[in-house]
Amino acid sequence: MEMGLKNRVAIVAASSQGLGRATAEAFAAEGCRLAICARNQQALNAVAEKIRGExxxxxxxxxxxxxDAGAVRDFVNAAVQKFGGIDICVTNAGGPPAKGFLATTIDEWKRAVDLNxxxxxxxxxxxxxxxxxxxWGRIITITSITTKQPVADLVYSNAVRAAVVGLVKSLANEFGKDGILVNNVGPGYTATDRLKELAHSRSVASGKTEKEIFEGWSADAxxxxxxxxxxxxxxxxxLASERASYITGQxxxxxxxxxxxx
Ligand SMILES: NC(=O)c1ccc[n+]([C@@H]2O[C@H](COP(=O)([O-])OP(=O)(O)OC[C@H]3O[C@@H](n4cnc5c(N)ncnc54)[C@H](OP(=O)(O)O)[C@@H]3O)[C@@H](O)[C@H]2O)c1
Structure with missing residues (x-):
């Protein structure tokens, strides 16, 4: 299937590993030019080198x-400077800690709102x-299955990611007239380092082994x-391609x- 993505400029946030990295590589495979970011410079540079080479x-x-709002703006400006514009933006970040409500703290709530x-x-x-x-534009937010179905002990994610869906629908409504399509993707349990962290915290809380936690997740789907x-x-x-040109706000x-x- 011809995706029509060759030479498109794609920003993929939080992309030195996991879902962001896989997304950056998938756009590179379609011939896109890429702007990627993460906090750890060494890991990020290694991914950038791999994508350039492969x-x-x-x-x-x-x-x-x-x-950091200023850093995001500088990054977008640097991408525009380098590539002449932005076609696709995938938002992403690390996940919030796994907790039940009474174990949450106000500082962590604020951090979850900032991060996610x-x-x-x-x-x-x-x-x-x-x-x-x-x-022309495509915005895709990476959130979670929690946007449709709350997950026990992920109360930060259950609450905060719903706001992203509200944002997505609002932007889809406001900017459809400009040819900008805005959608959200919600991963279920996907094999990344984040999932290993979650398995560890569930194992500590429940007394089950991490292997049992992983098996339970697989069995649920x-x-x-x-x-x-x-x-x-x-x-x-x-979703970013010409093949999904009548889908927005989803x-x-x-x-x-x-x-x-x-
Ligand atoms: N994997 C799943 O099963 C699953 C399911 C539902 C939802 N999700 C959500 O999807 C998102 C991505 O998950 P993942 O599994 O790919 O996670 P991951 O393997 O932990 O990767 C997270 C990536 O984001 C970067 N990052 C984290 N915090 C950042 C920050 N503040 N600023 C810039 N970059 C940041 C990390 O690099 P640095 O640490 O170097 O910054 C890394 O590249 C998370 O929000 C997660 O909760 C994942």
């Missing part, structure tokens, strides 16, 4: 924290004017396995059928 893609790689909601505001606020100039990061990345690439779960609703 896909012959142009890559801008800048280390910063996505909760305000970071999406910073990126979308910075990129939309550039997309308006081209009268109708497909009876975890997701591969590449499977989420492929859904994002499709949440698409990539969860092996884990969501129990209709």
């Amino acid at each position: 896909y012959k893609a142009e890559v801008l790689a800048e280390p910063f924290d996505v909760t 909601f305000m970071s999406a505001v910073y990126f979308t606020h910075a990129v939309i004017p550039h997309m308006q100039k081209k009268r 109708p497909l009876k396995r975890l997701g591969d990061p590449r499977e989420l990345a492929d859904a994002i690439v499709w 949440t698409i779960l990539v969860d092996g059928g884990l969501y129990k609703g209709l």
